[in-house]
Amino acid sequence: MGQKSDILKQVADLTSAGESFALATVVRTVAATAAKAGAKAIIRADGTVLEGWIGGGCARGAVLKAARDAIADGQPRFVSVQPEDLLAEQGVLAGSEKEGVRFARNMCPSKGAMDVFIEPVLPAPGIVIMGASPVAIALAEFAPRFGFHVTVCAPEPEQAAFASADMRIDGYMLDTAQPREMNVVVSTQGRGDEAALRAALAVRSDYVSFVGSKAKAAALSDSFRERGVCKDRLAALVSPAGLDIGAITPEEIALSILAEIVQQRRRRQRKMAASAERAGR
Known part of the structure; x- marks a missing residue:
């Protein structure tokens, strides 16, 4: 025994x-x-x-x-x-x-x-949701059904908008030593965009996206580039977030983002499986 x-x-x-x-x-x-x-x-x-x-x-x-x-x-x-x-x-x-x-x-x-x-x-793949917008709330509700460990980052007064989460962070200070796969979605939508996106780009992640227009994302990226933010991290930023499924409502946008995350992580897994198979020959 x-x-x-x-x-x-x-x-x-x-x-x-x-x-x-x-x-x-x-x-x-x-x-x-x-x-x-x-x-x-x-x-x-x-x-x-x-x-x-x-x-x-x-x-x-x-x-x-x-x-x-x-x-x-x-x-x-x-x-x-x-x-x-x-x-x-x-x-x-x-x-x-x-x-x-x-x-x-x-x-x-x-x-x-x-x-x-x-x-x-x-470990369950992680999704870090930054902000308390309607899209962020919908994303936090859907993600556990797809097996994601959910971390919500938002100012403490806005945390009440989320019914549940595996982890909560007051503000946008992310842990840089996450052991699990990490997918970061910035969905502040006008409330703390710059602070949240800067924090998201500062940590290692398998996926990072910004819920907003291409124009806003481009303006923020240009500002960060001038301030020395890593070019590779800026290049990895997905915006607008989510697959193009014609989403309109917050729930539809949240679904498109989850679909994009699933698509990318399965693609990575297939690539690694093919690599391991070639190495084993």
């Missing part, structure tokens, strides 16, 4: 902290192997084993690589570590992938085989 309870506690702690990790579970062993079915390990994004054990060097390299890939693209992996003669019998090469199984060679004298399922555990 000891190892299992330690693993479960670490999983809960890492999830609470918003840290990405992978949970590797040995699902099958054949012949002599150091680890047995049911053994588990927690693997961090840098490839280090935080807790648990799934065997020694015979399987470690293949499992750690698969764990890093799984964390990068959010897709689970199934790794089968087998001695060379068994791989040859099946007509597969070490490093190849077939029907969702990635094969690896066991070079150890034991000549055992082991199958490991690797599940990425990623």
Whole structure:
């Protein structure tokens, strides 16, 4: 019970902290192997084993690589570590992938085989909503339904407009060390535009947008450029925010923004998955 309870506690702690990790579970062993079915390990994004054990060097390299890939693209992996003669019998090469199984060679004298399922555990993507405009309120209401962790940034007197949020910030001072994916939407709409947008551009984010006209966004960008704001961050700014679906109402605009965020994050995931697949060949 000891190892299992330690693993479960670490999983809960890492999830609470918003840290990405992978949970590797040995699902099958054949012949002599150091680890047995049911053994588990927690693997961090840098490839280090935080807790648990799934065997020694015979399987470690293949499992750690698969764990890093799984964390990068959010897709689970199934790794089968087998001695060379068994791989040859099946007509597969070490490093190849077939029907969702990635094969690896066991070079150890034991000549055992082991199958490991690797599940990425990623924090919910974050959306930071700056301002208390009708679009911001609608966005804060819709986002949790799509699995987003919602942070609302607005002056304290305006916070009452939001029924609920995972986190609240009085004003526009953002945390620069967010562990989760972060999407920032500035929807102040005339109340604190400059302060909010400047704060949004000052932090790392996967998506940053401004709800407003192109003319207003351009004027603010020109002002920030003259004051030395990073050119790359200004180039990343999306304005007007959201996909062009002909949105008119605050709810429709909020929906178009969520659609754009989902489109971009899925595109990134597909790109990372393709990259990991090429690297594994």
